[in-house]
Amino acid sequence: MLLIALGQLRRRPAAFAGLAVALLLAIATLTLFGSLFAAEVTTPASARKASAGPGLMVIAGAFGEIAVLVTFFVVVNALGFALRQQHKELALLRTIAATPRQTRRLARAQVVTTTLLTAVPGWVAGVATARRFLAGLQRLGAAAPEVRVPVTPLPMLVALAAVLAVGLMASAVAARKISRIAPAAALTASSTEHGRTGAPRLLAGIGVLVGGALLLRLTATRPPEQVDKAGQAALLGSLVLLIAVALTGPFAVRVLITALGAPVRALAPGAGWLADANLRGYARRLSSAVVPVALLVGLTGTMLVMTSTAGHAANATATSVTSATDVWLRQAELTLLACFAAVSTLNTLVAATAERRREFALLRLVGATRPQLLRMLTVEAVLTTVVGVLLGATVAGAASAAFSVAVTGSPMPSVPAVTCGYVVAGAALLTVPAILATGLRAVNGPAAELVGGGRD
Incomplete structure (x- = not known):
């Protein structure tokens, strides 16, 4: 399934462009807020008490929960269209004995591959934005001047794991329709719509x-x-x-x-x-x-x-x-x-x-x-x-x-x-x-x- 997924990505890069951008934005966003969380944890207690504002942990938590929900919404939408543009190929696989489980595995492989391809640029963008975000809070006096974004891979790994989890849940939602219909019906399903x-x-x-x-x-x-x-x-x-x-x-x-x-x-x-x-x-x-x-x-x-x-x-x-x-x-x-x-x-x-x-x-x-x-x-x-x-x-x-x-x-x-x-x-x-x-x-x-x- 991994080879088939890579083949589809090479054959239809435009179909996965929107999904890739959504995943990259998600990784960057979660890396941003994870980095702020890590900055708060590694800052001495005296410096945290000296700053005004709600605190980096509160900010990261409040932004992060909305970001995860919006990420899921956007990724499900983008993945759904990526699968719809492959409908003929997926239907053909179903007619030559591919099982519903294998079809879902293919969708999961595509999500995982696209996520891994966008991970590094997402991490770079997230860390860079975290530093700019922190600098803005410091200018307003909402964060102590000595607070720094730590050099640690943990926020990036947590962001990758969270986006992979969201992507896999999204693939289960998006691949549900094509994997459940009968193989013969799959070839014509893309041209019809329920009323x-x-x-x-x-x-x-x-x-x-x-x-x-x-x-x-x-x-x-x-x-x-x-x-x-x-x-x-x-x-x-x-x-x-x-x-x-x-x-x-x-x-x-x-x-x-x-x-x-x-x-x-x-x-x-x-x-x-x-x-x-x-x-x-x-x-x-x-x-x-x-x-x-x-x-x-x-x-x-x-x-x-x-x-x-x-x-x-x-x-x-x-x-x-x-x-x-x-x-x-x-x-x-x-x-x-x-x-x-x-x-x-x-x-x-x-x-x-x-x-x-x-x-x-x-x-x-x-x-x-x-x-x-x-x-x-x-x-x-x-x-x-x-x-x-x-x-x-x-x-x-x-x-x-x-x-x-x-x-x-x-x-x-x-x-x-x-x-x-x-x-x-x-x-x-x-x-x-x-x-x-x-x-x-x-x-x-x-x-x-x-x-x-x-x-x-």
């Missing part, structure tokens, strides 16, 4: 949604002096709600597309009608594209609104060092989450559009021109952005309202309209060009040969 969201998935989504609501209720009941704990609970609650969106995505996006379809068809009669039909017919594929956009908008929007709300409700007795440190830490956390969300968004959109080559070729054979296909993709890209922004904004609004109740007693948070507008614009700038650039490449090539399976 409904399965009952187990829908029930799981409802259960996760309830869990997210309970976390937000916990957030709202925090006393005003526990702003940091309320913020972490709200951020965790928004992430859980986004997981619920991912589970119930096909159902949710079908409802939204039904509502948006009529005005789109009226505004763009030709391309709008075709785009609306495509998005309704392939709600699961649309959900895969929408969820990363919702992740980007939901997490960054939650962080921005919480930061603005906490700033407006800041207590006059807070020291300037503590206030500056809190703002700096929130900005750092926002940057981290935005990086993960942007990687997931780009990888998903590029992979989802690239795998539609045969669909575009068939449309060309029945008379569609390349400009018509690009107009259709433009409408789809705009609708994908709108649906993703609506879902992400709903999650961010719920999480921010719970945080605002804890901090101010009112469910009306302070919304930085201009900054949130930049987030929406950023989501559009990621989504629309990514879909159009990949689509422009996908609509080229001999249509008859692509439909017949001569090229991939």
